[in-house]
Amino acid sequence: MRKLIVSAVAGIQEDKAISLVRNGLARGIDPFTLLEEVRTGVEIVLERYNRGEYFLADVVMAADIYKHAQQVVLGPADGTGDSGRHPQIVFGTVERDIHDIGKNITIVTMRHYGLEVLDVGVNVSPAAFLEKLQQTGAPILCLSGLISDAYDSMKKTVGLIKKRFGERRPTIIIGGLVNEVVCSYTGADYWVKNCTEGAELCIRLLKEGDGRCASESRAAK
Ligand code: B12
Structure with missing residues:
Protein backbone atom coordinates (compact mmCIF):
# COMPACT_ATOMS: atom_id res chain seq x y z
CA MET A 1 0.00 0.00 0.00
CA ARG A 2 2.70 2.48 1.05
CA LYS A 3 4.88 1.80 -1.98
CA LEU A 4 1.77 2.36 -4.08
CA ILE A 5 1.34 5.84 -2.59
CA VAL A 6 4.96 6.74 -3.34
CA SER A 7 4.68 5.56 -6.93
CA ALA A 8 1.30 7.24 -7.50
CA VAL A 9 2.75 10.58 -6.35
CA ALA A 10 5.96 10.00 -8.31
CA GLY A 11 3.79 9.36 -11.37
CA ILE A 12 1.72 12.52 -10.67
CA GLN A 13 -1.47 10.49 -10.36
CA GLU A 14 -3.39 12.69 -7.94
CA ASP A 15 -6.70 10.78 -7.85
CA LYS A 16 -4.95 7.47 -7.30
CA ALA A 17 -2.63 8.87 -4.62
CA ILE A 18 -5.48 10.50 -2.71
CA SER A 19 -7.69 7.44 -2.85
CA LEU A 20 -4.78 5.32 -1.54
CA VAL A 21 -4.30 7.80 1.30
CA ARG A 22 -8.03 7.62 2.15
CA ASN A 23 -7.80 3.85 2.02
CA GLY A 24 -4.81 3.88 4.35
CA LEU A 25 -6.67 6.07 6.82
CA ALA A 26 -9.68 3.74 6.71
CA ARG A 27 -7.35 0.84 7.49
CA GLY A 28 -5.97 2.65 10.51
CA ILE A 29 -2.50 3.45 9.15
CA ASP A 30 -0.86 6.30 11.05
CA PRO A 31 -1.76 9.56 9.23
CA PHE A 32 1.75 10.97 9.41
CA THR A 33 3.20 7.75 7.97
CA LEU A 34 0.87 8.21 5.01
CA LEU A 35 1.99 11.84 4.57
CA GLU A 36 5.63 10.75 4.71
CA GLU A 37 4.93 8.40 1.80
CA VAL A 38 3.48 11.30 -0.15
CA ARG A 39 6.57 13.37 0.73
CA THR A 40 8.85 10.59 -0.53
CA GLY A 41 6.90 10.69 -3.79
CA VAL A 42 7.42 14.48 -4.02
CA GLU A 43 11.16 13.97 -3.50
CA ILE A 44 11.26 11.46 -6.36
CA VAL A 45 9.49 13.99 -8.61
CA LEU A 46 12.11 16.57 -7.67
CA GLU A 47 14.96 14.14 -8.44
CA ARG A 48 13.38 13.42 -11.83
CA TYR A 49 13.03 17.16 -12.48
CA ASN A 50 16.69 17.67 -11.55
CA ARG A 51 17.66 14.93 -14.03
CA GLY A 52 15.62 16.67 -16.73
CA GLU A 53 13.01 13.89 -16.87
CA TYR A 54 10.16 16.02 -15.52
CA PHE A 55 8.98 19.60 -16.10
CA LEU A 56 8.62 22.29 -13.47
CA ALA A 57 4.84 21.89 -13.74
CA ASP A 58 5.25 18.31 -12.51
CA VAL A 59 6.99 19.52 -9.33
CA VAL A 60 4.20 22.03 -8.73
CA MET A 61 1.56 19.34 -9.34
CA ALA A 62 3.32 16.96 -6.93
CA ALA A 63 3.29 19.72 -4.31
CA ASP A 64 -0.47 20.09 -4.90
CA ILE A 65 -0.90 16.37 -4.27
CA TYR A 66 0.95 16.81 -0.96
CA LYS A 67 -1.32 19.72 -0.04
CA HIS A 68 -4.43 17.71 -0.96
CA ALA A 69 -3.19 14.70 1.04
CA GLN A 70 -2.43 17.00 3.96
CA GLN A 71 -6.04 18.24 3.91
CA VAL A 72 -7.38 14.69 3.74
CA VAL A 73 -5.17 13.54 6.60
CA LEU A 74 -5.17 16.58 8.88
CA GLY A 75 -8.36 18.38 7.87
CA PRO A 76 -8.56 21.81 6.22
CA ALA A 77 -5.55 24.07 6.78
CA ASP A 78 -6.06 26.65 9.51
CA GLY A 79 -5.20 29.64 7.30
CA THR A 80 -2.19 31.41 8.73
CA GLY A 81 -2.09 29.05 11.68
CA ASP A 82 -2.89 32.00 13.92
CA SER A 83 -5.09 30.11 16.33
CA GLY A 84 -4.70 32.52 19.22
CA ARG A 85 -2.40 30.15 21.11
CA HIS A 86 1.22 30.96 21.85
CA PRO A 87 3.37 29.55 19.07
CA GLN A 88 6.85 28.27 19.86
C1 B12 B 1 9.05 24.36 -7.49
C2 B12 B 1 9.96 25.50 -7.86
C3 B12 B 1 9.36 26.72 -8.17
C4 B12 B 1 7.85 26.98 -8.07
C5 B12 B 1 7.54 27.26 -6.58
C6 B12 B 1 6.15 26.80 -6.18
C7 B12 B 1 5.94 26.96 -4.70
N1 B12 B 1 4.70 27.16 -4.34
O1 B12 B 1 6.86 26.88 -3.90
C8 B12 B 1 7.69 28.23 -8.97
C9 B12 B 1 7.40 27.77 -10.39
C10 B12 B 1 6.60 29.23 -8.56
C11 B12 B 1 9.09 28.81 -8.91
C12 B12 B 1 9.38 30.15 -9.16
C13 B12 B 1 10.67 30.63 -9.25
N2 B12 B 1 11.82 29.95 -9.14
CO1 B12 B 1 11.89 28.14 -8.50
N3 B12 B 1 12.16 26.36 -8.19
C14 B12 B 1 11.38 25.34 -7.89
C15 B12 B 1 12.19 24.03 -7.73
C16 B12 B 1 12.01 23.22 -9.01
C17 B12 B 1 11.80 23.16 -6.56
C18 B12 B 1 11.79 23.84 -5.18
C19 B12 B 1 11.03 22.97 -4.21
O2 B12 B 1 9.87 23.20 -3.93
N4 B12 B 1 11.63 21.87 -3.73
C20 B12 B 1 10.95 20.85 -2.91
C21 B12 B 1 11.01 21.20 -1.45
C22 B12 B 1 10.33 20.09 -0.65
O3 B12 B 1 12.38 21.28 -1.10
P1 B12 B 1 12.97 22.48 -0.23
O4 B12 B 1 12.29 23.73 -0.52
O5 B12 B 1 14.45 22.40 -0.29
O6 B12 B 1 12.49 22.10 1.26
C23 B12 B 1 13.00 21.01 2.01
C24 B12 B 1 14.11 21.44 2.96
O7 B12 B 1 14.97 22.38 2.37
C25 B12 B 1 13.35 21.92 4.17
N5 B12 B 1 13.14 23.37 4.33
C26 B12 B 1 12.83 24.33 3.43
N6 B12 B 1 12.81 25.52 3.99
C27 B12 B 1 13.08 25.35 5.31
C28 B12 B 1 13.20 26.27 6.37
C29 B12 B 1 13.50 25.80 7.65
C30 B12 B 1 13.67 26.77 8.76
C31 B12 B 1 13.63 24.40 7.87
C32 B12 B 1 13.87 23.91 9.25
C33 B12 B 1 13.55 23.50 6.82
C34 B12 B 1 13.27 23.97 5.55
O8 B12 B 1 12.09 21.28 4.12
C35 B12 B 1 11.85 20.60 2.90
C36 B12 B 1 11.74 19.11 3.17
O9 B12 B 1 12.87 18.60 3.79
C37 B12 B 1 13.66 24.58 -7.55
C38 B12 B 1 14.77 23.71 -8.14
C39 B12 B 1 15.16 22.56 -7.28
N7 B12 B 1 15.57 21.51 -7.94
O10 B12 B 1 15.13 22.62 -6.06
C40 B12 B 1 13.58 25.90 -8.30
C41 B12 B 1 14.49 27.10 -7.90
C42 B12 B 1 14.54 27.20 -6.39
N8 B12 B 1 13.80 28.24 -8.46
C43 B12 B 1 14.62 29.10 -8.94
C44 B12 B 1 14.23 30.33 -9.55
C45 B12 B 1 15.33 31.17 -10.15
C46 B12 B 1 12.88 30.72 -9.57
C47 B12 B 1 12.34 32.02 -10.16
C48 B12 B 1 13.16 33.27 -9.87
C49 B12 B 1 12.15 31.77 -11.66
C50 B12 B 1 11.75 32.98 -12.46
N9 B12 B 1 12.70 33.43 -13.27
O11 B12 B 1 10.66 33.47 -12.32
C51 B12 B 1 10.94 32.08 -9.50
C52 B12 B 1 11.04 32.74 -8.12
C53 B12 B 1 10.02 33.69 -7.85
C54 B12 B 1 10.21 34.23 -6.45
N10 B12 B 1 10.19 35.52 -6.33
O12 B12 B 1 10.39 33.49 -5.49
C55 B12 B 1 16.07 28.68 -8.78
C56 B12 B 1 16.82 29.48 -7.70
C57 B12 B 1 18.24 29.73 -8.11
C58 B12 B 1 18.89 30.80 -7.32
N11 B12 B 1 20.03 30.46 -6.75
O13 B12 B 1 18.41 31.90 -7.22
C59 B12 B 1 15.94 27.18 -8.56
C60 B12 B 1 17.04 26.51 -7.69
C61 B12 B 1 15.92 26.49 -9.96
C62 B12 B 1 17.25 26.64 -10.68
N12 B12 B 1 18.10 25.64 -10.66
O14 B12 B 1 17.51 27.63 -11.29
N13 B12 B 1 9.99 27.87 -8.57
Missing part, protein backbone atom coordinates in the same frame (compact mmCIF):
# COMPACT_ATOMS: atom_id res chain seq x y z
CA ILE A 89 7.94 28.94 16.32
CA VAL A 90 7.29 31.74 13.83
CA PHE A 91 7.91 30.38 10.32
CA GLY A 92 7.91 32.09 6.94
CA THR A 93 9.54 32.41 3.54
CA VAL A 94 11.60 35.58 3.39
CA GLU A 95 10.99 38.74 1.36
CA ARG A 96 11.18 38.42 -2.45
CA ASP A 97 10.88 34.64 -2.31
CA ILE A 98 7.59 32.83 -2.95
CA HIS A 99 8.77 29.20 -2.73
CA ASP A 100 6.66 27.50 -0.08
CA ILE A 101 6.58 23.77 -0.80
CA GLY A 102 9.43 23.02 1.63
CA LYS A 103 8.10 25.45 4.23
CA ASN A 104 4.67 23.83 4.18
CA ILE A 105 6.09 20.30 4.44
CA THR A 106 8.33 21.36 7.33
CA ILE A 107 5.44 22.98 9.19
CA VAL A 108 3.35 19.81 8.86
CA THR A 109 6.31 17.79 10.15
CA MET A 110 6.88 20.15 13.08
CA ARG A 111 3.21 20.11 14.04
CA HIS A 112 3.28 16.32 13.89
CA TYR A 113 6.10 16.40 16.46
CA GLY A 114 3.81 18.48 18.70
CA LEU A 115 5.37 21.88 18.01
CA GLU A 116 3.17 24.99 17.87
CA VAL A 117 4.01 26.80 14.64
CA LEU A 118 2.69 30.09 13.32
CA ASP A 119 2.86 30.11 9.50
CA VAL A 120 3.34 33.70 8.34
CA GLY A 121 3.37 32.86 4.63
CA VAL A 122 5.71 33.86 1.82
CA ASN A 123 7.49 37.05 0.75
CA VAL A 124 7.55 38.15 4.38
CA SER A 125 9.39 41.39 5.12
CA PRO A 126 11.85 41.72 8.02
CA ALA A 127 9.41 44.15 9.71
CA ALA A 128 6.56 41.64 9.43
CA PHE A 129 8.68 38.91 11.03
CA LEU A 130 9.61 41.33 13.82
CA GLU A 131 5.97 42.22 14.41
CA LYS A 132 4.93 38.55 14.66
CA LEU A 133 7.75 37.81 17.10
CA GLN A 134 6.81 40.81 19.24
CA GLN A 135 3.14 39.79 19.23
CA THR A 136 3.77 36.15 20.10
CA GLY A 137 7.03 36.06 22.07
CA ALA A 138 8.00 32.91 20.16
CA PRO A 139 11.49 31.69 21.11
CA ILE A 140 12.34 30.36 17.63
CA LEU A 141 12.23 31.99 14.21
CA CYS A 142 12.40 29.76 11.12
CA LEU A 143 13.24 31.35 7.77
CA SER A 144 12.93 29.59 4.42
CA GLY A 145 14.59 30.75 1.21
CA LEU A 146 15.43 29.15 -2.12
CA ILE A 147 16.65 31.95 -4.36
CA SER A 148 19.85 34.02 -4.16
CA ASP A 149 17.83 37.14 -3.36
CA ALA A 150 16.55 35.37 -0.26
CA TYR A 151 19.99 35.46 1.34
CA ASP A 152 19.96 39.25 1.59
CA SER A 153 16.41 39.17 2.93
CA MET A 154 17.49 36.64 5.55
CA LYS A 155 20.47 38.81 6.48
CA LYS A 156 18.22 41.88 6.86
CA THR A 157 15.72 39.94 8.93
CA VAL A 158 18.40 38.50 11.22
CA GLY A 159 19.98 41.97 11.57
CA LEU A 160 16.67 43.56 12.53
CA ILE A 161 15.82 40.83 15.06
CA LYS A 162 19.26 41.08 16.69
CA LYS A 163 19.00 44.88 16.85
CA ARG A 164 15.50 44.98 18.33
CA PHE A 165 15.72 42.05 20.76
CA GLY A 166 19.40 42.22 21.76
CA GLU A 167 20.48 39.42 24.10
CA ARG A 168 16.93 38.19 24.55
CA ARG A 169 16.34 37.50 20.89
CA PRO A 170 14.84 34.29 19.52
CA THR A 171 17.00 31.56 17.99
CA ILE A 172 17.07 31.86 14.22
CA ILE A 173 17.12 28.79 11.96
CA ILE A 174 17.34 28.95 8.19
CA GLY A 175 16.46 26.27 5.62
CA GLY A 176 15.78 25.78 1.91
CA LEU A 177 18.67 26.22 -0.53
CA VAL A 178 21.15 27.14 2.19
CA ASN A 179 24.48 25.95 3.56
CA GLU A 180 27.19 26.87 6.06
CA VAL A 181 28.34 29.86 3.98
CA VAL A 182 24.80 31.25 3.70
CA CYS A 183 24.28 30.71 7.41
CA SER A 184 27.37 32.68 8.28
CA TYR A 185 26.50 35.41 5.70
CA THR A 186 23.04 35.90 7.15
CA GLY A 187 24.13 35.69 10.79
CA ALA A 188 21.54 33.00 11.59
CA ASP A 189 22.19 30.57 14.44
CA TYR A 190 21.58 27.32 12.57
CA TRP A 191 20.96 26.00 9.09
CA VAL A 192 19.33 22.67 8.33
CA LYS A 193 19.14 20.36 5.35
CA ASN A 194 15.64 18.99 5.75
CA CYS A 195 12.36 19.16 7.64
CA THR A 196 13.04 16.31 10.05
CA GLU A 197 16.38 17.79 11.07
CA GLY A 198 14.61 21.13 11.57
CA ALA A 199 11.87 19.64 13.77
CA GLU A 200 14.39 17.71 15.86
CA LEU A 201 16.56 20.80 16.29
CA CYS A 202 13.58 22.86 17.51
CA ILE A 203 12.61 20.16 20.00
CA ARG A 204 16.19 20.05 21.30
CA LEU A 205 16.41 23.83 21.61
CA LEU A 206 13.10 24.07 23.44
CA LYS A 207 14.14 21.27 25.83
CA GLU A 208 17.47 22.97 26.52
CA GLY A 209 15.79 26.15 27.71
CA ASP A 210 13.89 28.97 26.16
CA GLY A 211 14.96 28.18 22.62
CA ARG A 212 17.77 30.70 22.69
CA CYS A 213 21.30 29.53 21.97
CA ALA A 214 24.74 30.99 21.32
CA SER A 215 24.81 33.41 18.44
CA GLU A 216 27.56 31.80 16.41
CA SER A 217 26.45 30.23 13.13
CA ARG A 218 26.57 26.48 12.83
CA ALA A 219 24.91 23.56 11.12
CA ALA A 220 22.39 21.52 13.05
CA LYS A 221 24.73 18.53 12.93
